[in-house]
Amino acid sequence: MNGLDTIRSRTGVRLRIAAWPWRLLRFGFARVLPVLALLLPVLLGSTAHALQIADQRGSTVDLPSPPRRIVSLLPSLTESVCALGACDRLVGVDRYSNWPASVAALPRVGGGLDPNVEAIVALKPDLVLATESSRATGRLESLGLKVMVLEPRNHADVHRVLDTLGRVLGVDDAPAVWRSIDASISAAAQSLPEGAKRTRVYFEVNSAPYAAGEASFIGETLSRLGARNIVPASLGPFPKLNPEFVVRADPDLIMVGDRSGQGLEQRPGWARIKAVRLGRICRFDAEQSDVLVRPGPRMGEAAQLMARCLREHGP
Amino acid sequence: MSIGTERPPALEARGLHARLGTTPVLHGIDLSLAAGCWTSIVGPNGAGKSTLLRTLAGLLPHEGEVRLFGRPLAQVPRRERARRLSWLGQGGVAEGSADDLLVYDVAMLGRLPHQRWLAAPGPADRAAVESALRSTQAWDWRDRPLGQLSGGQRQRVLLARALAVEAELLLMDEPLSDLDPPHQSDWIRSARSLAAGGRTVVSVLHEINAALAADAVVVMDEGRVLHHGASADPATHRALEAVFDQRVAVHRVAGQWLAVPN
Amino acid sequence: MNPRRRGPLLGLVLLLCAAVLLVLGALVGSTGFDNPFALGSNDPVGIQIVRDIRLPRTLGAWLAGALLGLAGAVAQGLFRNPLADPYLLGSASGASLGVALALWWLGAAAGSMPWLARLGITGAAFVGAVLAVLLTLLLARGVQQTLRLLLAGVIVGVVLGAIKDLITIASADILQALQGFMLGSTGLVGWPACALMAVLGALCLLLSVALAPVLDGLALGEATAASLGMPLGAMRAALVAVLALATGTAVAQTGLIAFVGLAAPHLVRSVVKTTHAGLILLSTAMGGLLLMGADLLARWLVAPQELPVGVLTAVLGGSYLLWLMHRRGARGTA
Numbered sequence: 001m002n003g004l005d006t007i008r009s010r011t012g013v014r015l016r017i018a019a020w021p022w023r024l025l026r027f028g029f030a031r032v033l034p035v036l037a038l039l040l041p042v043l044l045g046s047t048a049h050a051l052q053i054a055d056q057r058g059s060t061v062d063l064p065s066p067p068r069r070i071v072s073l074l075p076s077l078t079e080s081v082c083a084l085g086a087c088d089r090l091v092g093v094d095r096y097s098n099w100p101a102s103v104a105a106l107p108r109v110g111g112g113l114d115p116n117v118e119a120i121v122a123l124k125p126d127l128v129l130a131t132e133s134s135r136a137t138g139r140l141e142s143l144g145l146k147v148m149v150l151e152p153r154n155h156a157d158v159h160r161v162l163d164t165l166g167r168v169l170g171v172d173d174a175p176a177v178w179r180s181i182d183a184s185i186s187a188a189a190q191s192l193p194e195g196a197k198r199t200r201v202y203f204e205v206n207s208a209p210y211a212a213g214e215a216s217f218i219g220e221t222l223s224r225l226g227a228r229n230i231v232p233a234s235l236g237p238f239p240k241l242n243p244e245f246v247v248r249a250d251p252d253l254i255m256v257g258d259r260s261g262q263g264l265e266q267r268p269g270w271a272r273i274k275a276v277r278l279g280r281i282c283r284f285d286a287e288q289s290d291v292l293v294r295p296g297p298r299m300g301e302a303a304q305l306m307a308r309c310l311r312e313h314g315p
Numbered sequence: 316m317s318i319g320t321e322r323p324p325a326l327e328a329r330g331l332h333a334r335l336g337t338t339p340v341l342h343g344i345d346l347s348l349a350a351g352c353w354t355s356i357v358g359p360n361g362a363g364k365s366t367l368l369r370t371l372a373g374l375l376p377h378e379g380e381v382r383l384f385g386r387p388l389a390q391v392p393r394r395e396r397a398r399r400l401s402w403l404g405q406g407g408v409a410e411g412s413a414d415d416l417l418v419y420d421v422a423m424l425g426r427l428p429h430q431r432w433l434a435a436p437g438p439a440d441r442a443a444v445e446s447a448l449r450s451t452q453a454w455d456w457r458d459r460p461l462g463q464l465s466g467g468q469r470q471r472v473l474l475a476r477a478l479a480v481e482a483e484l485l486l487m488d489e490p491l492s493d494l495d496p497p498h499q500s501d502w503i504r505s506a507r508s509l510a511a512g513g514r515t516v517v518s519v520l521h522e523i524n525a526a527l528a529a530d531a532v533v534v535m536d537e538g539r540v541l542h543h544g545a546s547a548d549p550a551t552h553r554a555l556e557a558v559f560d561q562r563v564a565v566h567r568v569a570g571q572w573l574a575v576p577n
Numbered sequence: 578m579n580p581r582r583r584g585p586l587l588g589l590v591l592l593l594c595a596a597v598l599l600v601l602g603a604l605v606g607s608t609g610f611d612n613p614f615a616l617g618s619n620d621p622v623g624i625q626i627v628r629d630i631r632l633p634r635t636l637g638a639w640l641a642g643a644l645l646g647l648a649g650a651v652a653q654g655l656f657r658n659p660l661a662d663p664y665l666l667g668s669a670s671g672a673s674l675g676v677a678l679a680l681w682w683l684g685a686a687a688g689s690m691p692w693l694a695r696l697g698i699t700g701a702a703f704v705g706a707v708l709a710v711l712l713t714l715l716l717a718r719g720v721q722q723t724l725r726l727l728l729a730g731v732i733v734g735v736v737l738g739a740i741k742d743l744i745t746i747a748s749a750d751i752l753q754a755l756q757g758f759m760l761g762s763t764g765l766v767g768w769p770a771c772a773l774m775a776v777l778g779a780l781c782l783l784l785s786v787a788l789a790p791v792l793d794g795l796a797l798g799e800a801t802a803a804s805l806g807m808p809l810g811a812m813r814a815a816l817v818a819v820l821a822l823a824t825g826t827a828v829a830q831t832g833l834i835a836f837v838g839l840a841a842p843h844l845v846r847s848v849v850k851t852t853h854a855g856l857i858l859l860s861t862a863m864g865g866l867l868l869m870g871a872d873l874l875a876r877w878l879v880a881p882q883e884l885p886v887g888v889l890t891a892v893l894g895g896s897y898l899l900w901l902m903h904r905r906g907a908r909g910t911a
Contacts, residue, residue, distance in 0.1 A: 096749050111746070208757035209764075235882060243764045244630050245607035245881040248622060259680050260754045263697055268767030269629035272622075286748075374800050397806025404800045412657055413796040415850040417580065424793055428806045433787050458580050460850040476797070480805075 055148045066170035067127035073112045076296030077129045083177050083297035086169045092123045152295040154217045184300025188307035189225045196314035197226030202251035207260045217295040254281045257289040282309035323385035325350040325484050325515035331379035333370045340366045342538040353510040355526035356519045358535035364519040372402045372486050397428035401482035405489045414462025418472050425479030447478035466493040487518045503528050523574040583849045591862035598869050602635025607881035637766030638872035639865040640774040644827040646864020649838030650857045654792035663824040663838035667709040667733035672828045674741045675705020676758050680751045699829045706825035720813040761834035761887040763872045770830045781823045789854035834887045837864050840894035847901050
């Protein structure tokens, strides 16, 4: 009270009444400010990472901090999370996720369409990545879990999903991952001789027969490789075809999964298809099929597989 | 009733035991039913009449012996048995089961024991079916499906089916159910003429008056045969009155024996 | 009209319609309806398509439908139940399981089981269907008791279906291939398949018409049927064998197509009252026509895409049955 008293002795009584704001100010500087200084980065940090992201349904998911325990219910989302370097944050995956190898050690929580709600809840995730057709989304949300619905269907979707996941995970690798996928596809396209391009391809997904048309992500990859798809975009991404259509279209090359391709050459009328006559059928085994049918970070590898097929069996 | 000593009895049972499920129903039946005779089996509910008839027809497993025209039933080949023994079951046909079959086709089923596989019906078959349908006044509806007939009409078609077999022995369980009085007396008349023609008819009847119109009566109670004798025999009448706890009395009315409630 | 003449008349009508649809079937394909005169000699692809794809497919649809109609009539007579269908004794689940196992093993160890590759998916479906029915018979300890047979069939169907589900969960890529089979398709039927179905179909038809009297007799009651001198046990067993053979053959070629076996006998009965021999013959023709028509529409309506043929059989057969019920209800009596 020295300084103030000195002032008071000169100005009289008036200054004594005004002593308390100074005392408060001094207390503030001495005590509160240091605490504030400690808290400030935390406050600033949380407002910087607190996210509200809209998922594919249009619902907003509130993430105060980047999730550290993630459950993924779609193989392509599992692969995307791992491609973004956050594989260690996965605590559970669906039964079909099998890449990379480290994922095999994780607990399985059922399928994408029939997830085991109890198992998911028991893992205490702070984020669940699900598909649109998953029936457990509502249930999981009502149990207090945060669910993000992401289901890529074409190349643009994959790019967008990578970006979304990048923001969610708080990493900035997403653009780099997409660039490497893109570069891989371009490299595959460039590796093809001129003659291999413009090959007319029939990509069979299923022996019903269901085909991958121009409008599907598989079709997009084929287009970027320069090949032509006998199934035009007007028929949709995965149409169920009349087998006669394939005979009439007479593709130069057939790509099919090993199991679905059983007995393909014996189908009535198919013996005269150019691809069948000349033995230009690429049969992909189970592992390769997985790569081809997942719209995710391995699309570059898928393009390489298709390019190799075009090189080896092309005209 | 012509009991000729040259003909073996149509049906014989010796020490017959039978059970339904695990419950024993027939307790040691010894019976000899003469050929060329109309015998009726009567008794209170649960006496085992239907079970006895089914066992005699070879439709139920049993202990003891059953003989058909002198031969053990088990040794008679199936088709021969089907040709010599015609069976009409109780209760008619379940609703919906045979509704789509035409009356003529139902009656023609009775000719199956006489037909070979995949053979079309012959003139003998057609004659038998026509005569059977006419005798039950069902000939006029031969092209109608069974499902469109009333209960009594269906019963007459089923009777015709049993008659179409032209078997020497007819076993009928409650053949008069659903029939109105005129058709009941029609049936009684045809049973009499069948017996007069040398065939054997055995019927389970709960209409005691119809039973008394037969040549012989078998009185049953609780799985045992209490009496077997001619229908005109007073001993038969006493046995009947006894088995129904004296609640009926048998009197002669207008040339017939009638059981009247007491 | 004399009701006795209706049967043969219906049969004639069904066969004529089938002939018309056969011609139509040759003209309808992935390009919609082809002008018959445009299929000249300057379109060798077109002619070859008609010969190798459309004709065997259309005929195959008729044959498969005929087998299913036959099996349906036999099933409904054997079980005296108008809701019976050919898949009652577990044959559908058996065929699906056979296909699932074949897909699994073919993928996993293709080289070590060459006989399996030759048997093919078709053979696996057939063997599966027949084995399932045998299992049902074993479980029911013979054919004597209808109720026990039905119950055993349900149990076998459910258990085999569960095993198939386990297999598809274990390897996901089987699921897609299996779905194609389960939805049913006439799209890949060729001439050899037609020949096989024709031979086995003729055999089944002959056997079941010969055995039809036992179905008529059983309609009058078991005791009556036995008293008519028919060897009930042997005849029932033979009819179950016909059921298994006809269903297995159809399912092996075209997958699981529902409703044809159930609807064909009902459609026949709504027009004609006849003995089981007539019902079996007419159900065969009706089933063939139904599936042939459904196959035609399946590839015409959204050409070059195809609708699942099972959906169309249900729409065609079901709508007609609904209309019949409505008409019957309005009239008040059967």
